[in-house]
Amino acid sequence: MFKFHKRSLWIASGCLVPFLNLFAPSFLSLSGVGPSWAVLWLLPGGLIYGSTSGVVAGICLGLSLDGISLGGASHIPALVGLGYWWGRLGRRGRPIEQSFILGLLALIGTFFLGFSLWAQTLFLQYLEIGLVINYWGLHTLLAQAIITGLLAPMICSWLLLLWRRRFSL
């Protein structure tokens, strides 16, 4: 059963993700692009709470992030995929705790999310104004993946520790 009391801290902290996106601290950015807070929150949560919770969290987070952005491309498909993948990964074998693995998973996740948004934007541009060849998304994709991958070992390790302790209570 979906036990809310065990996930209350995770759900409450998830509500902070849209605010972090709006706050967009400039000291935590690379070439003007900030980290993907959604990935940094979803990764430890998915690893601890499983794929069902990961998918539900992906939908809820995607809906709220779509709400505070300009529309067009949606976060939901990529976040649902990542929630499911990380949920499955967390339930197989030994718990993932190593900083390098967390950084790598966050890097791959941010690439996946970025590619999804870029592809949707290009597709919508193609429908509206015809074929547009430009590489504007590459800069955002690389900068966001690098800064998220660098922050993940610090932030995700701490969140894993915090939430795992509460989940096992």
Next chain:
Amino acid sequence: MGSNPLVAISRFRFWRRIGPSLLLIGAFGLIRLSKGALFSEIYALLTRPFWPGTSQKEWIQSGAYFEYQTRISLLEKDNKRLREMLSLERSSNSFSISAAVISRQPKGWWQQLELGKGSLDGIDEGDAVLGPGGLLGTIYSVTPKTSRVRLLTSPGSRIGVWISRNKRHGILIGMGTNRPQLRFLDTDTKALPGDVVSTSPASTLMPPNLPVGVIQSVDNEALPAPNAFVQLTASPEAIDWVQVQEK
């Protein structure tokens, strides 16, 4: 005929299991439909003590004076031309509202600003947003106390513009890069690098003759119509106050 209690119990368990998730998704769906109004309002409330002071507002107002000089000369030419051609008079005595920038994302997947004033202050969707130097973007959505700006550089941004020197019209399209693309409506553009681009007097969506940018390069061979890249004159990256101009 009475219902099977086992079936009723299994149904109850099923809804008990998925009910909270559906409720959660429904709640976030409502947030999505309101375009994140709840998050924007709470964010505005929490960050209000840290909003930028008025010193930059005064600086913007003095900068706006020089911008108005350019606009007045463009408007006079425009008025004269219209009077001669159609005896048509188009008013641009729009009302301006100063608003603080409370969140900015000039780079990334979306290029947007969040302003600390909304529909209660008279801001509407589609209003023009100006910074020192010229047009920054348009209002995409409003909540009672906040509003969201789609920058001219953002994918999906499209406004009607013209080059006043040769009276050639086009559509300025945001491409996600620093330089939006100007797609001309005529095949014979006669546009040159350095030409000033301003909002089109033929547009019904935007006040006329707001300065937008300067043409950086022109491709006359492009199909189906020639295009150009425009360097914007207003930069959203360091600005703390903007002027919102009603349609």
